[in-house]
Amino acid sequence: MTKVEAVIQTSKLEAVKIALHDIGVEGMTVLEARGHGRQKGHTEFYRGREYTVDLLPKIKLEMVLADDMVERTVDAIMGAARTGQIGDGKIFLSRVDEAIRIRNQERGIAAL
């Protein structure tokens, strides 16, 4: 099993959700996040005060999938989230040792 974590632009959430739904990925966790990579943000002035926008709002998606779904999922996210500009985000993959469904204690792939 693989955990897929994707940090994307906030405006791309709906498109990514639709793309994932289309390939059969239903379960995911969505988190409000802030961050930056190379883009670093900028400084804005408003009413005489300086506001540094260095941690930009982002959306983080997390899902745990069977290994054979990972490649398609990554492609779906990339296709829906990509604009070609700095700030598009990143995808991280990591191994998951076990998954357990609380309701009925199913384990492994059956719990996904």
Add this chain to the structure above:
Amino acid sequence: MNSTPLLDAVAVLQEFYSTESAAVRQAFEDSHNGQAAIRARSDLLDTIIRQIWGSTLGESPGLEGVCVAALGGYGRRALFPCSDVDLLFLCEGTPSKHAQRGIRRLSQTLWDLHLRVSPTTRSLADCSRLHHDNVEFNISLLDCRYVSGDAELFEQLHGKALPGMVAREARELLQRLTDLTRARHNKYGNTIFHLEPNLKDSPGGMRDYHLAGWLTTIARLEQNGTWPALDSLFPDTLHASSRAAVDFLSAVRCFLHYHQGRDLNALTYDLQSEAAGRGIGISAAPVSPAEWMRAYFRHVRSIHRLTGLLDEISAKRSGLYRIIQNRKSRLSNADFSVVQGRVFLRQSSSVADPEMLLSLFEFVARHGVKLSADAERYVEVVLPVIQRDLPARPDLWAHLRRILVLPHAGAALRAMHRLGLLVVLFKEFQAIDSLVIRDYYHRYTVDEHSFVTIERLHALSVPDSDLHRRFQDILLGIERPELLFLALLFHDVGKGMPGASHVEGSLEALQGVCGRLRLEPDDCELVRFLIASHLRMSATTQQRDIFDPETVHHFAESVGTVERLKMLTLLTYADVSAVNPQALTPWKAEMLWRLFAAAENYLNRSVDDERLPAGGADNALERILRDAPRGLDEEDFRLFLEGFPRRYLLTHSGSVVLTHYEMWRALSEDDVQVRVESGDPYYELTLMTRDRPRLFATLAGVLSAWRMDILKAEAFSNRAGVVLDTIRFSDRFHTLALNPSEMRRLQRNIEDVVAGELDVRKLVDEKTGGAPLRSQLAVKPDVRFHNDCSSHSTLLEIIAKDRPGLLYDISTAVAELGCNIEVALIDTQGQTALDVFYLSCEGEKLGPELQGELQDAILDRL
């Protein structure tokens, strides 16, 4: 003792109990009559207990001095399918060994029937005193009912011991009930609105109904030692609605118990769907879960009102009732008395006067006090009599606007709605009465959501974070907050109307509301805009990149003016934060604020470049032409407008623009046109003349010399070189109000100074004086230039602490360095001056050296 007959007897009883219980259940499944089911179950237990006790008595002498009484729900003849059976074994003194055996036998038999028995054995003396460490026992005795055994002993308890105990200990009992209720309500967030409420313990649930009964019983027993009849527990106006509510809740609780086989009272999402599908508690055919929950919330609201009896009875008991007569409560006035946070009417019939009726709710909105049960009853009694003429009252908006802007407007509107007044005034509101949006996101019914939005905005008066303080700053800068609150009140009424878009429904409803309130067309248009756009900002922050200048541009253009932007931002803030307590996360609030700040910067920084073209099409212009009087020379009118910033048309009504046009035409006779008009509570000065050096500084100087506070100002010029300056100012020393002839003298001063016949510097030197405004607020001055906001001028932004003469000092510094003011946008927020100028020098933007000189000159003067 031969056990076989005993076992046989138990078996027979089990058979009897199973058969009868099944019959009760079947009757419920057929009729959904919860009250009938719980009474039938109580009667069934009575039969069984009498049967067992009778046979026990026959076989075990020594039980004569023992009485079996029902307590709790069983005592109320309201025994739910899986509830405990609360029994009191009452003895004269200490129970004998025979009595103890008999009691054990009864309890054991009931357990063998798989009933959950909660027995307690007490003496008469025990029941006669207050148990300080277990007052709940004393409260449970209020529901006692004879079942079997020594009837005379029960009569001693019911007729003498309990009334005596209550008469002595009423205060403690009431206090304990108050504490228990408050703790329970706190546990459930002090709200009836839960996605999965607990039918028994949530506010407005069955426990609150029992509470109301106990309160009334205690009051009656204390007063005259008699037990109240069941149908006289509550005031008439509440009786019918609470009766219907209890019927509903009883049916639902029976359904929950039968469905789950346990005493579980949480109305989960799935169970709501199940109950709705079977039409539990409602007389119609099965309905949608949302409609079913709507009925639930309507009933629960009725029950929740009964808890008002708690405060009322406490107030009366404690002797504070007398304070109604001697006005000691600091909030009380000639019409209303306030006792322990509840409003009482000095004269009950006074609310038959609509003026007094509306003033009552204004009082609630101002002070945040609740209506007493008495006051609510009087309102409900008079409403049917006066309701026909109420919506047509010409002063309705005057009352409503005052209510809306007061700190506790949400509470007042909620009370108006609960008593039916809001729907009388605005029939459109009926559509969203207890309307449920059934998902895991929307916590409140739609009507409650509308009240909560208003409360969320008022709560900004006490911000608890830096982010909230930013929204508070926006709110403080709103010119017409009452229109914003009006929009919040009606923004979702469309959800209760048929149609795909609730926004369309809300706009349709607004037509009727504006007509009844007799709103000015411009005010109605503003409210209309807010309702039409109330989803726009959320959608933009969620679906677009708010750091993309194109996104900001597009959004700002769609809003049009800074004032609309502020109101829309606050409406969005309130709307999202009133979906549920966690909906407006700091992340979302930050996004909302950033979009606001970027859009406001855009609107202020794009003024100079966005000018009205000659002969070009423009929506705002078309609107004015459409409503213009006949005979208007359109070509000449367009000539007047050509070159003004587009913002001019967006921030002035058609009638005001046409007035300015008349001034422009009058320039041919007198090349300085000045008007000073008194508003409430401000004055408006309009100057139109040919542009000339130092004009703006001159005007600011005159007002400074007269010690007027400039609050807002705009300075524009058109292509023909005519300047239009509009200044809003306040008269700190009431010079103009106290001396009406001074207004004409002020106007003449301005005309003379502008015409060069009077030296403004001399005027300033002669007249300036008076104590400076003292302020604790420290504002760090900021002077900033932007050369990329306009194609031909430099933007200058100044933040400074406001003081008399500030604008004169700034504009003089600008003039002395030879800069021309293309556009000026002057604003004040509290004690902070926010000034924006578009400057040019000899037709060009300001170079770095000139910017530096100007910055130093201004900072010197600040």
